[in-house]
Amino acid sequence: MKHIPIHKLQDNTDIGFEMRYVDDSELKSWGDRVGIHRDDYYIFFLVESGSGSVMIDFTEVHITEKSVYYILPGQVHHRINNKEASVWFMAVDTLLIPRDFRAVFERHLLLQQPYKLDETKYQQCCTLVRLLNDQYISNKQEPFYFDLLQSLLNSFLAIVASGYTCSNAILKSTSRPYHIAHDFKKLLTENLRTEKRPSVYAAKLNISESYLNEALKKATGFSVTYWILHEVMMEARRLLYYSEMNVKEIANDLGYDDHAYFSRLFKKSKGVTPLQFRVDNRE
Numbered sequence: 001m002k003h004i005p006i007h008k009l010q011d012n013t014d015i016g017f018e019m020r021y022v023d024d025s026e027l028k029s030w031g032d033r034v035g036i037h038r039d040d041y042y043i044f045f046l047v048e049s050g051s052g053s054v055m056i057d058f059t060e061v062h063i064t065e066k067s068v069y070y071i072l073p074g075q076v077h078h079r080i081n082n083k084e085a086s087v088w089f090m091a092v093d094t095l096l097i098p099r100d101f102r103a104v105f106e107r108h109l110l111l112q113q114p115y116k117l118d119e120t121k122y123q124q125c126c127t128l129v130r131l132l133n134d135q136y137i138s139n140k141q142e143p144f145y146f147d148l149l150q151s152l153l154n155s156f157l158a159i160v161a162s163g164y165t166c167s168n169a170i171l172k173s174t175s176r177p178y179h180i181a182h183d184f185k186k187l188l189t190e191n192l193r194t195e196k197r198p199s200v201y202a203a204k205l206n207i208s209e210s211y212l213n214e215a216l217k218k219a220t221g222f223s224v225t226y227w228i229l230h231e232v233m234m235e236a237r238r239l240l241y242y243s244e245m246n247v248k249e250i251a252n253d254l255g256y257d258d259h260a261y262f263s264r265l266f267k268k269s270k271g272v273t274p275l276q277f278r279v280d281n282r283e
Contacts (some may be wrong), residue, residue, distance in 0.1 A: 003243050003244075003245065004036065004037065004038055004076055004238060004239065004242045004243050005035070005036075005037040005038070006037065006038050006039070006040060007037050007038070007039045007040070008039075008040050008041075009039070009040060009041040009091055009093055012091075013091075015140075015146060015149070016041075016092070016093030016095060016096050017090070017091065017092055017093065017096060017136070017149065017153065018090075018091045018136075019088065019089060019090040019091070019129075019132065019133055019136055020088075020089050021086070021087070021088055021089075021133070022086070022087055022089060023085070023086050035078060036076065036077075036078040036242050037076070037077070037078070038073075038074050038075060038076050038077070039071070039073055039074075039091070040073050040074075041073055041091050041092060041093050041094060042070055042071070042072065042073060042091070042092045042093075042094065042097060042105070043070060043071040043089065043090070043091055043092075044068065044069070044070045044089075044090040044092060044156075044157075044160065045063065045067075045068065045069045045070070045087055045088065045089060045090075046067075046068050046087065046088040046090075046125055046126070046129055047063050047064065047065050047066065047067050047068075047069075047085060047086075047087050048065065048066070048086045048087065048088065048126065049065045049084065049085065049086045050065060050082060050083050050084035050085030050086060051063060051064045051065060051082065051083050051084075051085060052079070052081065052082030052083065052085045052087070053079075053081050053082070054069075054071075054077055054078070054079055055077060055078055055079075056071060056075050056076070056077045056111060057075055057076055057077075057111065057234060057238065058234075058237060058241075059111050061111070061113070061114065062114070063114045064114070064116070065085075066116065066117050066119075066122045067114045067115060067116050067117060068114065068115050068117060068125065068160050068163070069112075069114040069115070070105060070112065070160070072105065072106065072112075073094060074189065076238045076242055088129045088133075090129075090132075090153075090156075092153065092157075096150065096153065097157060098154065098157070100161070101157050101158070101160075101161040103182060104161040104164050104165055105161065105164070106182065106185065106186060107178070107181070107182040107185070112164075115160070115163045115164055117163065121159055121163060124159055125156060125159055125160075128152060128155050128156045128159070129156060131152050132149070132152040132153060132156060135148050135149050135152055136149060176215065177214075177215035177216070177218040177219040178219045180205060180207070180212065180215040180216070180219070181215065181216055181219035181220060183205055184201060184205065184212065184216065184224070184227070185227075187201055187204055187205070188201065188227065188228065188231055189231075192228075192231050192232065192235065192254075192255075193253065193254055193255045194255055195255075196228050196232065196255065198212065198213070198224040198225060198228065201224065201228075202224075209224070212224050213225075229265075229269060232254060233266065233269050233270060235254060236250060236254060236262075236266060236274065237270075237277065239253065239254075240274055240277055240278045240281075241277075241278065241281050247259055247262070247263060247274045247275060250262075250274070251263075262274075
């Protein structure tokens with residue numbers, strides 16, 4: 001494929017939400033059908049039984065029973081395998097997710113991990129997704145159809161957001177550096193292809209470059225320059241592995257007019273040239 005496919009939720013639904021329950025055999029056929037892609041929406045999973053693996057941005061994530069997981073818009077992913085898995089799948093438009101919940105889901109600079117539910121939370125989630133599915137498949141012309149759907153969805157998302165907050169020590173902190181890290185990540189995602197100067201991100205956040213650097217080091221252990229290069233190289237690897245764009249096209253897509261400079265930057269970061277990375281990882 002020339003470019004990495006982007007699946008758009010509006011192509012499938014006009015309410016910004018869809019869900020389904022899939023078992024082991026359906027997961028395999030569905031995964032083979034959709035293949036490698038990114039989405040312009042969130043995906044949430046509730047694994048009732050069995051287990052499975054999904055590849056997200058070169059990292060294999062294992063998800064076991066009674067766990068929840070989510071994939072962010074823009075993350076490249078595809079199913080690897082599943083073993084006797086039964087999973088609730090929900091696709092959710094970003095606009096349907098309350099801002100406070102999104103702050104939790106999007107705050108991770110490193111890849112998010114599955115959250116194992118305790119028995120109480122698991123039963124609550126199972127009840128909610130079944131009620132949510134009942135509402136989803138009911139008559140859309142009934143009064144307050146969408147209001148009921150949104151209320152049930154918010155309840156499920158609240159449990160997930162609460163769980164991720166409590167399970168991640170970083171998220172327990174309400175200090176300013178962690179808020180800055182979250183806001184920086186959002187800006188970086190939106191502006192990566194056009195802006196790579198730390199000073200510009202600092203200005204957008206109304207803080208000094210030195211304070212941005214200090215805040216990110218405190219929150220993540222790494223500098224602003226590290227995170228900018230990390231995200232650039234992640235997107236470069238996605239395009240090299242999953243698309244058929246050549247190195248010059250990838251460099252231009254990422255905002256580099258000089259593809260030779262981009263290649264040197266890639267080799268310095270990853271130890272191999274872009275072409276060698278493509279060859280090594282496609283064998």
